[in-house]
């Protein structure tokens with residue numbers, strides 16, 4: 164049994180569907196058995212609200228929730244678990260920064276994003292611009308969708324307060340040169356927000372080595388449940404921000420006249436948090452931390468190259484994304500002249516393949532690449548050569564059927 168097959172067997176949905184070639188992990192990765200088991204165990208043994216009860220169950224739930232926060236901190240190599248805020252997902256985490264850090268900005272301050280951003284790191288900043296009178300600058304991309312870092316010196320000014328960029332494009336798979344972004348930000352004392360949504364399923368991260376100030380991701384892209392995500396923030400930066408949502412759990416004291424705030428992370432976790440989901444996330448991240456990532460990365464890179472080479476041979480198909488020399492995650496997007504990706508993906512579905520077709524919530528990037536929509540094959544640690552071969556055969560069949 165190959166290593167990929169062994170891993171595949173640990174994912175209940177994949178194990179139950181041996182004929183399925185799941186190539187849509189960039190949208191949602193499959194949930195690992197250990198995360199499912201952890202959620203079920205929590206709900207059947209420790210279900211209670213957190214941070215408010217003094218009975219035995221509530222104490223057990225508190226401990227599980229605290230322990231989950233420590234697992235996330237280890238996965239991110241954060242200095243302290245208090246830098247980890249649980250949210251409902253990456254989108255909520257990015258909006259939290261736009262709202263809470265955004266509240267510290269003055270009219271005329273500038274935020275820099277890139278044209279390659281997912282809508283969830285685009286729209287909140289446009290909303291902040293329209294609400295707060297800040298200026299929004301946009302780093303352009305080159306012909307293959309890679310960030311045009313040469314434009315940084317013109318776009319980073321002494322009014323730039325934040326640079327918010329993706330760590331890895333959900334369309335092209337290109338990894339961002341985070342060190343170049345951080346250096347440009349530090350030169351003007353700006354903060355850096357990294358959208359790690361597409362990075363986390365490719366291994367543990369190191370926010371200290373990355374040198375950023377905020378890091379956002381979703382659990383469902385890291386083999387964990389839906390409805391849970393994380394915003395990591397540098398302690399001093401979090402402490403300088405006001406809360407975004409008001410309610411239970413985020414206060415120090417409330418009187419009829421006014422309220423004062425708890426310290427981070429609780430300041431940013433109003434209401435009952437997604438407790439079992441956090442426990443499931445921790446189980447998935449603990450499992451990931453024990454894997455041999457060098458071997459997995461080598462396999463992902465090999466499969467990605469096989470996919471690129473095979474697709475390139477199909478007449479009328481245009482690959483979107485960086486040159487071979489650029490470091491990329493195993494995400495391969497393509498356009499077939501005259502065919503809508505929804506039709507392509509429907510034919511692929513009949514062949515047992517799950518791919519995504521559409522605008523991938525990245526319309527500005529797709530416009531820069533000269534397409535409205537495209538198809539996307541995204542691979543994860545449970546994919547193997549058979550998935551790539553099935554995809555190449557099915558895409559060729561789709562072209563033959565539909566043209």
Ligand code: PLP
Nearest residue numbers: 252253254281283333360361381
């Ligand atoms: N950022 C990137 C790069 C993404 O690919 C996605 C989802 O596809 C998101 C953010 C938003 O993630 P979620 O929908 O889980 O909040």
